[in-house]
Amino acid sequence: EIVLTQSPGTLSLSPGERATLSCRASQSVTNNYLAWYQQKPGQAPRLLIYGASSRATGIPDRFSGSGSGTDFTFTISRLEPEDFAVYYCQKYSNSPSLTFGGGTKVEIK
């Protein structure tokens, strides 16, 4: 079973700065089937990125994803106040189960 490790655990940044989050898989992720979600306190996760780099409908272009194989990166080019949240990566495949990373909290510095 693939394990996803996200780093750092917490990222302290100011509005306007660039955020770079990492998601590392213990084995290669087939077809780069990796998604990123944003979760704010008391809210459900929100899909941002799928297929490692494709933005979901309505997602601003300051959010981007990249990577392949075992190393994936999620970037917020310029942090807006509403972007401070927890971000999860998720592996999916032609299988019912889902695997999530432990999350990275992006907090205001």
Place this chain on the structure above:
Amino acid sequence: EVQLLESGGGLAQPGGSLRLSCAASGFTFSGYAMSWVRQAPGKGLEWVSAITGPGDRAYYADSVRGRFTISRDNSKNTLFLQMNSLRAEDTAVYYCAKRIPDWYYCDYWGQGTLVTVSS
């Protein structure tokens, strides 16, 4: 607009039961697989169970297999999770989520319902 609305959460005693529901609207419910994902207080996301669009196949995480049962009523656009033999470690917010075919990521999530297992 896709909407998923969970209900049925609450307080249950260890060994007790609860039945969660997820009312769906805004899409052809029977055409999509669905999943339940939970989040323990202050913790990350954990996949719990999934069911095919027609409801003919169900899948479970090892942590709940044999205790939880997922089902759906496509005539009522509703997803269910019957939870039996509840344990303290089942305490979590339970989210229903719509899956992109076939068994891909979750594009829409409900707001969640809190299940607390405590004596």
